[in-house]
Amino acid sequence: MSQSFRQPDILEIARAEGKVTVEGLAERFDVTVQTIRRDLTELANAGKLERVHGGAILPSGVNNILYEERRRLNEAAKTAIARACAAAIPDEASVFLDIGTTTEAVARELLDHRNLMVVTNNMNVAQILLANKSCNIVVAGGALRRADNGLVGNLTARTIENFKFDYAILGCSAMDVDGDLLDFDIQEVVVGQTLLNRSREVFLVADASKFQRSAPVRIGSLRDVHQVFTDQPLPPRLTEQCTGWGTRVHVTGPAPE
Secondary structure, eight states: OOOHHHHHHHHHHHHSSSEEEHHHHHHHHHHHHHHHHHHHHHHHHHOOOEEEEEEEEEOOOSSSSOHHHHHHHHHHHHHHHHHHHHSOOOOOOOEOOOOSHHHHHHHTTTTOOOOEEESSBBBHHHHTTTTOTTTTTEOOOOOOETTTTEEESSHHHHTTTOOOEEEEOOOOOOETTTTTTEOOOOOHHHHHHHHHEEEEEEEEEEOOOGGGGOOOEEEEEEGSSSEESSSOOOOOHHHHHHHTOOOOOEEEOOOOO
């Protein structure tokens, strides 16, 4: 198959799944991995994909990947991250769970915890935790973002200001090389910034794809986070900075291909 026919199909797969891998595409199209690498390089040079280790993802910019695509992206890594994060949360704690597919994975791992009080601006999280009969669920009000069932804006932030959480579980859309945590929606960022000041312990849950993306709005810094749960080591310089900041980094599960 010529590249001119294969590359549109590669883009469709990336839009559907959020990520493509060299080996997976080589098998799907019955071509060599070298051929696929050339395809991905050309698509990256054209600004249509971003190359990452072992494959490519949809490009960063001012718009996030669609929710259903994000939900399927790196599912195994998110599950491992969520399991490690949930293990660090004791029973009978007050917890805030943020918007994001990884925080939703954390919610699923909290179903056996006892007597939690969970506040969330994520309607998906609230729905998941209904299965935990001992969990007291509070939904923070705000403007409903239909794309992912998140509640955002100043009303959500004002609700959060009424609490002091034992733990806040945050996600992010991207992580800059200097440790800044980034997102796409300034209305959502207002909520994250408020949480940094209303929580005794802040946990960040982020898979390694976030290290390779960019987004325009700053939430805060890893300096503001107590513990990070991820699936691949941070860049060496950032690991050193986290040590200086007192930010503990937990790497769980195998590195993605």
